[in-house]
Structure formats: structure tokens, C-alpha cells
Amino acid sequence: MNVTQQYLLDTYRARQHGEPAPPAPGAHDRQAVRAWREExxxxxxxxxxxVPGPPWRSLGRRPRPSR
Incomplete structure (x- = not known):
């Protein structure tokens, strides 16, 4: 059974029991990767x-000089 079939089965079961539908597969992937990176x-x-990653990432935003 693949991810899509499992999701459809879970959605069907949730409807039968009057529960909210589960989130779609991949709906929170970006948030999970961001949380893992920050951790x-x-x-x-x-x-x-x-700090892992490019050196400029640890510097944060630098203020731009005013003109």
C-alpha cells in the first residue's frame, strides 16, 4: 500500500467515525525540515x-546603510 492509498483509507475511516480528516501527505514537510534545521x-x-551551514547565515540580517 502506498502513501496515497493509506491517506485515502484514513480519510474514509475518519469520515465514518465523524473525526477530522488527517493532513495530506507532504503538507508539513517544509515546516518539519525547517524545525529540524533550527534544532x-x-x-x-x-x-x-x-553553526552548520554557510557562514553568512549565522550573521543574520545586516542593516543597509542609509543614503
Whole structure:
């Protein structure tokens, strides 16, 4: 059984029991990856090591000089 078939079966069962439908597969993938990345960066800071990723990411936004 693939993911789509399982999702359709879960949706059918939820309707039969009057429960809300489950989220569609892949609906929260972007949020999960972002949370994982932030957790990894946070643990690196706590351990005193370098923050993983490109060096400019740890700098944050720099203010632009006013004209």
C-alpha cells in the first residue's frame, strides 16, 4: 500500500467515525525540515561549536546603510 492509498483509507475511516480528516501527505514537510534545521543549529550553539551551514547565515540580517 502506498502513501496515497493509506491517506485515502484514513480519510474514509475518519469520515465514518465523524473525526477530522488527517493532513495530506507532504503538507508539513517544509515546516518539519525547517524545525529540524533550527534544532541542529541550536544544539551546535549550545555545544560551543560552529553553526552548520554557510557562514553568512549565522550573521543574520545586516542593516543597509542609509543614503
Amino acid at each position: 541542529r543549529r541550536f544544539r551546535a550553539v549550545l555545544a560551543g561549536g560552529p
